[in-house]
Amino acid sequence: MPTDPPHSDTTPAGAEHPDVARRKGIKHTRVGATWTGLVIGIVVLVLLLVFILQNLDSVTLEMFAWEFTLPLGVTLLFAAIAGAVIMALAGGVRIIQIRRAANRQRRLNSNF
Numbered sequence: 001m002p003t004d005p006p007h008s009d010t011t012p013a014g015a016e017h018p019d020v021a022r023r024k025g026i027k028h029t030r031v032g033a034t035w036t037g038l039v040i041g042i043v044v045l046v047l048l049l050v051f052i053l054q055n056l057d058s059v060t061l062e063m064f065a066w067e068f069t070l071p072l073g074v075t076l077l078f079a080a081i082a083g084a085v086i087m088a089l090a091g092g093v094r095i096i097q098i099r100r101a102a103n104r105q106r107r108l109n110s111n112f
Helices: 030-054 072-110
Strands: 058-063 066-071
Touching (some): 066 072
Antiparallel strands (some): 058 066
16 A cells, blocks of 8 residues: 655654744734634623523612613613723723823923
């Protein structure tokens, strides 16, 4: 039975490819990070949907002069979204403060 001739791109037994020997494997890419983020996002959304569907008991919310009746899961989701918005606003204000301070410092350093 004839055997296949050796290919020129094969390495001898026991030898590693130079990239493997230098521990240079597959590099992380933006597409890979985006894909990972999307998969995690989908899992979180499915968990949120299951949570909302399991908590459909109606609750009454009173805020200032308004009164709402919503399912408990939806109410907790709105509360989480409100908390995330408040956190994002606080973080955005802090980023603006840091940028202004950095620009001020840059201007002071460039005058000397």
